[in-house]
Amino acid sequence: MKTVNTWLEKHNLKNLPTLIVMVAFVIFIFMIIAFLNHNDEESSSIYVTEDTDLRTGPNAVYPAIKSVDQGQNFNKIGKSGKWIEVESSNHKDKGWVAGWHTNLDIQADADPNANPLKDKTIVLDPGHGGSDQGASSNTKKHSTEKVYTLKTAKELKTLLEKEGATVNMTRSSDTYVSLDDRNIKGDAYISIHNDSLKSSKANGTTVYWFKDNQKVLAETLNAYIQKKALLTNKGARQENFQVLRQTDVPAVLLELGYISNPTDENMITNQLHRHIVEQAVVDGLSAYFSE
Numbered sequence: 001m002k003t004v005n006t007w008l009e010k011h012n013l014k015n016l017p018t019l020i021v022m023v024a025f026v027i028f029i030f031m032i033i034a035f036l037n038h039n040d041e042e043s044s045s046i047y048v049t050e051d052t053d054l055r056t057g058p059n060a061v062y063p064a065i066k067s068v069d070q071g072q073n074f075n076k077i078g079k080s081g082k083w084i085e086v087e088s089s090n091h092k093d094k095g096w097v098a099g100w101h102t103n104l105d106i107q108a109d110a111d112p113n114a115n116p117l118k119d120k121t122i123v124l125d126p127g128h129g130g131s132d133q134g135a136s137s138n139t140k141k142h143s144t145e146k147v148y149t150l151k152t153a154k155e156l157k158t159l160l161e162k163e164g165a166t167v168n169m170t171r172s173s174d175t176y177v178s179l180d181d182r183n184i185k186g187d188a189y190i191s192i193h194n195d196s197l198k199s200s201k202a203n204g205t206t207v208y209w210f211k212d213n214q215k216v217l218a219e220t221l222n223a224y225i226q227k228k229a230l231l232t233n234k235g236a237r238q239e240n241f242q243v244l245r246q247t248d249v250p251a252v253l254l255e256l257g258y259i260s261n262p263t264d265e266n267m268i269t270n271q272l273h274r275h276i277v278e279q280a281v282v283d284g285l286s287a288y289f290s291e
């Protein structure tokens with residue numbers, strides 16, 4: 001304390017007003033520096049180092065707004081994970097680009113070719129079966145839900161196993177399995193159904209989730225199904241279904257079209273269209289597990 005006093009006296013700073021002005025000045029300088037740094041961080045100019053896409057959100061799941069060429073300049077206006085929100089200087093284009101496609105020092109995930117589904121266990125639950133036929137069509141085909149949920153699950157199983165996933169099915173044949181017995185553990189749980197309504201007009205796919213830890217999987221799968229499938233997309237919705245309620249793992253219930261709608265029925269019973277939907281589910285799961 002003595003040395004401080006001596007120093008203050010020596011520099012003629014013993015009176016309080018001078019001290020306050022000095023301290024205020026130092027704080028002011030720090031604020032200026034902080035402001036300049038902040039500005040630099042938020043609105044810095046960046047450029048794209050290779051041709052890529054501008055997307056509506058910070059993930060490859062989101063739709064592309066437009067493609068951008070290598071060398072194009074943008075103002076950086078935000079950041080989420082490894083994705084950068086950018087705006088063109090004329091304010092015409094705004095969206096998200098992958099950080100590793102910009103001049104910023106952001107590395108893509110270790111091995112982009114690594115298979116995110118390798119060593120994952122996916123549970124597939126083909127709805128209904130045996131004495132419970134599920135929904136059915138009113139057309140000459142008389143298609144029943146239990147047949148197409150099982151076909152879809154078996155085809156999906158083959159595709160998932162090609163990606164290195166382990167697949168467990170709640171049923172593999174035309175047998176009745178209670179809802180309680182369908183509660184099998186895995187890294188993800190996918191229950192497969194077809195919708196129906198009295199009115200043959202209702203159509204489209206819906207992805208249901210119930211618990212909070214199921215929402216991201218539902219939205220991711222829905223985005224991929226929307227992108228690929230020809231059916232109307234009714235979105236990801238929350239619903240209290242027992243198979244979703246009784247499990248703790250990320251789980252969804254897919255309603256892959258209305259079997260009561262003749263157009264949807266044609267797609268459900270068409271192997272080529274089922275394959276498109278199944279591949280969309282595989283791609284969605286890959287995206288989900290690569291996060």
Ligand SMILES: [Zn+2]
Pocket residue numbers: 127128134135145193194
């Ligand atoms: Zn069903």
